[in-house]
Amino acid sequence: MQRILSSQLPAHVGETVTIAGWIHRRRLLKSVAFLIVRDAAGLTQVVVTDAAVRGQVEALTEETVVEVVGTVVANATAPAGVELTGPTVRPLGPPAVPPPFDLYRPALAATLPTQLDHAPVALRHPTRSAALRVSAAAVAGFRAALDARDFTEIHTPKVVASSTESGANVFALDWFGRPAYLAQSPQFYKQLMVGVFERVYEVGPVFRAEPHDTVRHLAQYTSLDAELGFVADHRDVMAVLRDTLAVMLGTVADRAGGAVSALGLDLPEVPAEIPAVHFTEALTIAGAPADEPDLAPAHERALGEWARAEHGSEFLFVTGYPMAKRPFYTHPDPARPAYSNGFDLLFRGVELVTGGQRLHRYDDYLAALAARGEPVEPYAGYVDAFRHGMPPHGGFAIGLERFVARVVGAANVREVTAFPRDLHRLTP
Amino acid sequence: MQRILSSQLPAHVGETVTIAGWIHRRRLLKSVAFLIVRDAAGLTQVVVTDAAVRGQVEALTEETVVEVVGTVVANATAPAGVELTGPTVRPLGPPAVPPPFDLYRPALAATLPTQLDHAPVALRHPTRSAALRVSAAAVAGFRAALDARDFTEIHTPKVVASSTESGANVFALDWFGRPAYLAQSPQFYKQLMVGVFERVYEVGPVFRAEPHDTVRHLAQYTSLDAELGFVADHRDVMAVLRDTLAVMLGTVADRAGGAVSALGLDLPEVPAEIPAVHFTEALTIAGAPADEPDLAPAHERALGEWARAEHGSEFLFVTGYPMAKRPFYTHPDPARPAYSNGFDLLFRGVELVTGGQRLHRYDDYLAALAARGEPVEPYAGYVDAFRHGMPPHGGFAIGLERFVARVVGAANVREVTAFPRDLHRLTP
Structure with missing residues (x-):
């Protein structure tokens, strides 16, 4: 039967x-x-x-x-x-050895470290598995949103000859006797693939040798990356991000409805147009000095409250971050070159996504690296491609575990990661 | 406008x-x-x-x-x-430097190494981009097939404390001062996650420090992994694999129809039931000695011809490979314990997929490791989970680049990989 x-x-x-x-x-x-x-x-x-x-x-x-x-x-x-x-x-097998905590209780009584030590059984608890179902549905929504907008999925190298985001926090490895590094992001590759497909996305692991032991950092996490060409500026990227988030949350409701109920979640509404403020306005709203180069967590919380009170929105774009605080490939605002065409998306007062328009002219790359006193050589294979014709483009990256942690209200990203990797944890 | x-x-x-x-x-x-x-x-x-x-x-x-x-x-x-x-x-930018080969000719005249050196522009050639569109569609089909069968997508660690498949061909890295390795497969993790979701899949990079420079080997490739619980034996796994391949090829036709036309492909038909022969019969059909422990490439080609002539099928399952040639987690055939409940799927006479039923009892793992003279300790976090109740289960892994190379008729997997990594190549 x-x-x-x-x-x-x-x-x-x-x-x-x-x-x-x-x-x-x-x-x-x-x-x-x-x-x-x-x-x-x-x-x-x-x-x-x-x-x-x-x-x-x-x-x-x-x-x-x-x-x-x-x-x-x-x-x-x-x-x-x-x-x-x-x-x-x-x-269907021998009697099981009972796990070191009761899986039948409504909440797992074990501490998080104990749960993580015994992840294969802790993940069987309905609250833990529900969060991973939300995660799977969110990723399916990410792909569905971008598939419907003619993006092509790509797979790029996770081992690279030089670091992508900065020299710090990279894992070094031995590649057949040569030094190599785990990729900190698919940033360069997704930009290069805009030259092939115009619009691309990748879902894959990225690696950060984070020396900090916090509730927000993992040494391996799943990055949801998108990049698109032929944009006017960063606002075209923000529009795609808005639609992508709406489909992700819609897919969580559709495909993980049982998990949403089990966890008692109130999924956020994504407004048809997410409110956006320029960095300089954001400082004013947050009551920060006008010469602050970045937003502190307290500022982000204040902005989150402002967005809810003023716009009834749980989401808020902050645009025009100072160029000094963004990576070298960031496109400046042509009207105010000290500020960037880069943005962050805050969700309930915490940064959820970073994105922006990128440089697309070879000479601009040379100038940007020179201005930071960085040599071109480690980036040659990437920068050279811009000599061969690249359209204005931009993109964004969503950290899957952070996204899911915020959606399910988990205090620690490790609660929504099957087998987390960090400063202290390399098993199971 | x-x-x-x-x-x-x-x-x-x-x-x-x-x-x-x-x-x-x-x-x-x-x-x-x-x-x-x-x-x-x-x-x-x-x-x-x-x-x-x-x-x-x-x-x-x-x-x-x-x-x-x-x-x-x-x-x-x-x-x-x-x-x-x-x-x-x-x-929309300065005049481009023309690439070192003409992209407008019907075929790329440059040698493969030159194409790979200049991948960001070579991939713009319609034949190269078409193969990557086939790849993206194949992956979408893989997920669609398994989503429809109640599989849950997972993301597992790519850095592990001990090697998964064997001690050889692993990349070592420094993990905050501790030795670690790049994962050769998600094998152990997908099995553990059967304990959570019963049916899981993962699409992700795997790493093999292959010292061989061949047309079939990459040091990083994309593995399409599936695993399912509550199977009677490996035949339940084969049935899911058959359906998955059919949806993959159907999705290539639907979503990459332009690429299929551009490449002039004749997509294979997956029979409603793929013919299957036991390893011992396969030796007879291939004219190999009865004491051969494995199939050589010439045997596989002979079997491919036999399947086409005898069954009109481009696909053929070979089941019951000798246990000695399969990994320690392979489930033996209860009726003939020297043979396994493991299978290979041949496509046009070449191995395309490997899979099988796995051990699911803790004591069987201990015995299997002991029989091979391997210590339990490196596998403890994996093997221990089987003490806590695991159903009979099995699964398979499809190498994406090999699959696409065979579908598009590429002689070298590097032709269907955006930025391949191998013994010699770490850039771009």
Whole structure:
């Protein structure tokens, strides 16, 4: 008999069916035992009254994998309104060693480090798996949004001969006897591929040898990168980002609705046009001195409150960051060259996405590197391509784990990462 | 005026429109000049008769990025049956330095190493970009097939504390002062995630420090990994693989139809049931000695011919490879324990996919490692998880570049990889 999932049971009332999954919990009452079986779709309550089956259930442990054949009976008090009765239970493996924390409790009682040490079992907890379902749906939405706008997916090297974002925080490795580095971003490659496809995206790992142990930093994270050509300026990029975020959140609602309910999430609305303020205005709104070169976290929080009060928006673009604080490939504002055509998107008062227009002329790259006192040589393979004709272009990068952490309200990005990597953690 | 793509021109006959792209070619005849503009969607022929515009076009170089405003006129001999007349031409950047090879010729005349040295421009050639469009469509199909079958996408660590597949061919790196390795596959992680989601997939880079310089090996490639639980044996995995390949090829036809036409491809049919032969039968069919432990390339070619002649199929499963030739996590055939529940899928007589059923009991892992004289300790974080209840499961991995190379008929995987990495190549 073909196994069915717990979510399919309501369509089989009165029938004998086979389910399979993990023993989530056993409740051994005097006259009856309840076996709660967890599968990918949810929980099934199995009612055990037969003495022999009860004896078998008593001998099994939580997390043992079992197959259960039984009759589907409607019961309004059971999960999804149905339960299985008259079961036969067949273990699909030896009795499991119970995990070091109870997976059947509504919240995982173990500390985060303990959860991370035992990630393969901690991730089975419905709250942890729900966050990863939100993550998978967000990525599917990112791709769907960009596919619909004629972007092409690319895959670029994760090992490079010179660092992409800056000389700091790179992991060095031995590449057949030569020095090499893990890529800190696909920045250069996605720009080069604008020359091929005009519009590209990549979903992939990036690596930062972050010496800081914070709730926001991972040494490997998943970057959702997009880049598009033939833009007038950064505002064309912001419009694509706005639409992408709307589709991402819409896809989370559609594809991870169960997870959204389980976590009790209130998904944010993306306004048709996200309000935008220039960096100089942002300083004024935040009450910061006019000569501040960047926004501090307190400023971002103040801006988040302002956007909600003034525009009813949880999102706020800050444009025109000072050139001095942006990477060398950033395009300046032609009207005010000390400021950039770069932007950040704040979500609930915290930076969520960085993006902007990039330089597209070879001579501008040479000048930008010279102005920073950086040699051209490490960037030659990248910069040279701009001699061969590149359109005005720009793009953005969304850190998947930060995005998901903010959507689900996790205090630490490690709560929404299956197997995080950081300063201290290289296993499991 | 909003720019439109070359593919949209036929809907605008008689109108004045704006297009933009790269100067693909200029043909300067006596009474008329033709400017061929390439954009993401194809080519546009621009007819120049005005002397001033002609002078401007003469001064421009191939690959310069331009914007052209002109009138759309039907012309059966032009690309897509339309051309632009009475144009004004505005460069969107300085004149381009022409690439070291002609992008407008039907085939790229440069050697593959020259193409790879100049990848950012070589990839603009329609044959090279078409192969990458096939690749993007194949990946989209992989995901669509598995999404429809309730698989969940995962993202796993690419830096690990011990090697996954074997001690050889790993890249070592310095992880905050500790030794670490680039992951050779997501094998262990996808198995662990079966314990969470039952069915998972991952699209991501894997790293092999291949000391061999061949047309089939890359040091970084994109692996399409899937793993599913609650299988009876490897045949359930083969059925999912069959359906996945069919959707991948269907999606290539749907989403990369232009590329398929441009490359003149004849996409293979995936039979409703792919024929399968046991390893021992395969040896007989290939005329190999009965004690051969593996199939040589010549055997695979013979099997490919046999499958086509006998079953009219370009695909053939070979099952039951000897355990001695498969990784330690492979599940043996319960009826013949010297043979495995592992399979290879041959496509046109070459191995395309490897997969199989895995061990799912903790004790079996201990025994398998002991039998190979391998210590448990490096695998502890992986093997320990099997104490906590894992269902029978299996999966497969498709090497994206090999798959695409075979579909497009490329002799070298580097022809279908944007920026390949190998023994000799770390740039661009």
